[in-house]
Amino acid sequence: MEREIKIGLLGCGTVGGGVWKVLAKNRDNIQKKVGADITVKRVLERDKEKAVAAGVPAEIITTDINDIIDDPEIKIVVEVIGGIEVAGEFIHKALKAGKSVVTANKDLLAVQGRELYELAEANNCDLLFEASVGGGIPIIRPLKECLAGNKIEAIYGIVNGTTNYMLTKMTNEGSSYKEVLAEAQAKGYAEADPTSDVEGLDAARKLAILASIAFNARVSFDDVYVEGISKITARDIEYAKELNFVVKLLAIGKETDGKIEVRVHPTMIPVNHPLASVNDVFNAIFVKGDALGEAMFYGRGAGELPTASAVVGDIIDAARNIIKGVPGRIGCTCFDRAGCSCFEKKQIKDMGETQAKYYIRLKVLDRPGVLAAIASVFGNQEVSVASVIQKRNIGKIAEIVWVTHEVMEKNIQDALKIIAGLSIVEEVSNVIRVEGE
Ligand SMILES: NC(=O)C1=CN([C@@H]2O[C@H](COP(=O)(O)OP(=O)(O)OC[C@H]3O[C@@H](n4cnc5c(N)ncnc54)[C@H](OP(=O)(O)O)[C@@H]3O)[C@@H](O)[C@H]2O)C=CC1
Ligand SMILES: N[C@@H](CC=O)C(=O)O
Numbered sequence: 001m002e003r004e005i006k007i008g009l010l011g012c013g014t015v016g017g018g019v020w021k022v023l024a025k026n027r028d029n030i031q032k033k034v035g036a037d038i039t040v041k042r043v044l045e046r047d048k049e050k051a052v053a054a055g056v057p058a059e060i061i062t063t064d065i066n067d068i069i070d071d072p073e074i075k076i077v078v079e080v081i082g083g084i085e086v087a088g089e090f091i092h093k094a095l096k097a098g099k100s101v102v103t104a105n106k107d108l109l110a111v112q113g114r115e116l117y118e119l120a121e122a123n124n125c126d127l128l129f130e131a132s133v134g135g136g137i138p139i140i141r142p143l144k145e146c147l148a149g150n151k152i153e154a155i156y157g158i159v160n161g162t163t164n165y166m167l168t169k170m171t172n173e174g175s176s177y178k179e180v181l182a183e184a185q186a187k188g189y190a191e192a193d194p195t196s197d198v199e200g201l202d203a204a205r206k207l208a209i210l211a212s213i214a215f216n217a218r219v220s221f222d223d224v225y226v227e228g229i230s231k232i233t234a235r236d237i238e239y240a241k242e243l244n245f246v247v248k249l250l251a252i253g254k255e256t257d258g259k260i261e262v263r264v265h266p267t268m269i270p271v272n273h274p275l276a277s278v279n280d281v282f283n284a285i286f287v288k289g290d291a292l293g294e295a296m297f298y299g300r301g302a303g304e305l306p307t308a309s310a311v312v313g314d315i316i317d318a319a320r321n322i323i324k325g326v327p328g329r330i331g332c333t334c335f336d337r338a339g340c341s342c343f344e345k346k347q348i349k350d351m352g353e354t355q356a357k358y359y360i361r362l363k364v365l366d367r368p369g370v371l372a373a374i375a376s377v378f379g380n381q382e383v384s385v386a387s388v389i390q391k392r393n394i395g396k397i398a399e400i401v402w403v404t405h406e407v408m409e410k411n412i413q414d415a416l417k418i419i420a421g422l423s424i425v426e427e428v429s430n431v432i433r434v435e436g437e
C-alpha cells in the first residue's frame with residue numbers, strides 16, 4: 001500500500017490509549033477499507049510511562065505540541081487530552097495549520113463549538129466529534145447525515161454513563177451513592193472531577209452539542225437547565241418502583257413553535273419505555289423525527305475501547321475526505337454570511353414555560369384536613385393531581401407522594417412555594433419530573 005495518512009495523537013489516557021490499541025489491532029482491516037495505511041506519527045503525552053504502557057514506542061512520544069503542528073506530514077490531529085483552555089489552543093493551532101481534527105471533547109465543544117466549526121470551515125478542514133456524545137454510539141453522524149431529511153421534534157438521551165451506572169446499581173442492588181460513584185470512577189467512566197457527571201453538567205454539555213445539530217441551531221452549555229442525581233434517595237427509587245417507573249438522568253431537547261427547550265434532570269419514566277431498560281454504563285438517545293418517527297441509538301457511552309471506536313471512525317472519515325480531496329465535506333457554519341443561513345438563531349424556552357408531569361414527595365403532619373389543604377393549593381395553581389400515595393408514618397409525620405398530570409413548570413413551582421410555607425408541611429422532600437407516558 002503506497003498511501004499513508006499520518007496522525008498526531010494528543011493524550012494517551014483512557015481514550016487515547018484505546019485509540020492507539022484499536023488502530024494497531026485493526027490496522028490491516030482499516031487499511032483495506034480506507035485504501036491507505038493510517039499511522040500514528042507522534043503522541044503528545046506528559047506521562048510517558050502511561051503511553052509506553054499502552055504500547056506506544058518511546059521515540060514517538062513528545063511533550064511539545066509543535067512537533068505535531070509543525071510537521072507537514074501529519075494530516076489529522078486527534079485531541080483526547082480533555083479540558084478546555086489547552087485543548088482549545090491545540091485545536092485552534094491544528095486547524096489553522098490546515099489539519100483535520102478529531103476530538104472527544106464535549107466540554108470544549110459545548111462552549112466553543114461555534115467558533116471551532118467556523119475555524120474548521122475557514123480552513124477547509126474536518127472537525128469531527130462522534131465520541132463527544134454517547135461515547136461509541138453513532139449519533140452525531142446519523143443526525144448530521146442519515147436523518148438530515150427529517151425535522152427533529154425531540155431527543156431524550158441517557159448520555160452520561162457514570163450516572164446511569166450509579167442509578168442502575170442503586171435501583172437493582174440497593175447500593176449506596178458513594179460506593180457506586182467509586183466503582184464508576186474505578187472503571188474509567190467518570191470525568192476527572194466526577195461532579196460534572198453527578199451534577200448533570202457532562203450530560204448538559206452533550207445535550208448542547210446534540211441540540212445544536214438536531215434542531216439546526218446553536219445551543220450552548222449555558223442555555224441548558226441542569227439538575228443532577230445527588231438528591232435522588234433510596235425512598236424515591238422505592239416509590240418509582242411502586243409507581244411502575246424507573247429513575248434516569250435524562251437530557252431532553254424539544255422544538256415546539258420554533259422555540260427550543262433543553263433540560264437535564266432526573267426523570268421518572270415508565271418501566272416499559274425503551275429508555276427504561278438502558279442500564280449500567282450504557283447510553284441511549286431516543287430521537288423523534290417527522291419522517292422517521294421514533295428511533296433509539298443504544299450502546300456503550302464511555303470507556304476505553306467503545307469511545308476509541310467512535311474516535312477511530314472519525315479518523316477514518318477524515319482520512320477518506322483527505323484522500324478524495326474533500327475535507328470539511330459536511331461542515332455547516334456560515335450563518336450570517338451573505339446569501340447563506342444553514343442554521344438558525346432559535347429562542348430557548350424559559351424553564352417555567354416547559355411542561356411535564358411531576359412526582360412530589362412531602363413530609364406533612366399526620367392530621368385530618370392536610371391532604372385537602374395541599375390539594376386545594378394545587379387546584380388554585382392549576383395543577384391537576386393524577387394520584388396520591390400515603391404509606392409511611394414517622395411518629396406524627398406522614399410521607400405523601402403526589403403525581404400530577406402534565407402541567408407548566410411555573411405553576412408547579414408557585415404551588416410548591418405556597419405548600420412549603422404551610423404550617424402542616426414539614427418539608428418538600430423531593431420533586432422529580434415524569435416523562436414518556
Ligand atoms: N473516558 C471516557 O469514557 C470518555 C472520555 N471522553 C472525553 O475524552 C477526552 C479524554 O478523556 P480520558 O481519556 O478519559 O482522559 P484521561 O485523563 O484518561 O487522558 C488524558 C491524557 O492526556 C494527558 N494530558 C492532558 N493534558 C496534557 C498536555 N497538555 N500535554 C500532554 N498530555 C496531556 C493526561 O495526562 P495526565 O494524566 O498527566 O494529566 C492524560 O494521560 C476528554 O475530553 C473526555 O471528556 C469522551 C467520551 C468518553
Ligand atoms: N464521564 C462520561 C464519560 C463519557 O463521556 C460518562 O460517564 O458518560
Ligand code: NA
Nearest residue numbers: 130133135137
Ligand atoms: Na457517539
